[in-house]
Amino acid sequence: MDRSAGTGLRAGVLVAAVAAALVSCTQASSGGGPGEGVPSASTSAGSAADRALGAEDVEESENVEDADRAEREASAGEDTVAPSPGPARVRDAFATLQATLGDTCTPGAGDCAYFLGRVTQELAELDESMRADGKGPGHFKKPLADMKALFDTLGEDRTEAHLEKHFSAIVGTRDGINTWMQDHPDDYR
Known part of the structure; x- marks a missing residue:
């Protein structure tokens, strides 16, 4: 063959x-x-x-x-450490909160449910990301304290009437955190 x-x-x-x-x-x-x-x-x-x-x-x-x-x-033999959400997560949460800076509503006019609900939700997500950040909650002491005070005041009630009652506290907390973050650009850039 x-x-x-x-x-x-x-x-x-x-x-x-x-x-x-x-x-x-x-x-x-x-x-x-x-x-x-x-x-x-x-x-x-x-x-x-x-x-x-x-x-x-x-x-x-x-x-x-x-x-x-x-x-x-x-x-x-390599260390396996779960990745921290890090500043990127804080940055993203802060960016969505900043998106509310130009928005407002008129308490009593019936146009606040969405706006105040959104700001409150954005603050809650920023609070969560700051607590999980690799820098630790001690780095974000002031904004976390401000958000805790707001959440203690609001309790679990997220109705429009209740949020309108605390309009100044919600918007004031948002604006105060914005000012604090502007002084800490490494946390959001």
């Missing part, structure tokens, strides 16, 4: 083995098929081809497993 015929024969056996393996996998994942549970000729041929090629695959598989194990061992 000449060399090209032998190569073609091996390629043909390889293609048949791959096709048989695909058919076998497809039948196994779909719950069988015709002759379920009975090995077919293609499955048997695939098994023989798999055994013939198995020695090469085993060696390659062992090399991959060794590389994976070495990578796991190398990374096991």
Whole structure:
């Protein structure tokens, strides 16, 4: 047999083995098929081809497993620290609060529910991000104290009438925090 015929024969056996393996996998994942549970000729041929090629695959598989194990061992010594929300999260929360600076409403006119609800929500999200920041709550002592005082005053009531009653406190807290943040540009830029 000449060399090209032998190569073609091996390629043909390889293609048949791959096709048989695909058919076998497809039948196994779909719950069988015709002759379920009975090995077919293609499955048997695939098994023989798999055994013939198995020695090469085993060696390659062992090399991959060794590389994976070495990578796991190398990374096991590294410190795994969960990332802090950091200034980016404070920056984002502050940006959404700043977006309310040009907005207002007239208490008693019926147009304050959205505005005061939004400012209160933005303050709550800024409070949360400052507490979670890597610099720690001590860095944000003044704004956190101002927000705590506001939230203690508001309690859980977020009705329009209640928020309108505390309009000056809500807007004053927002404006005070804006001033504080302007003096701490590293926290929002």
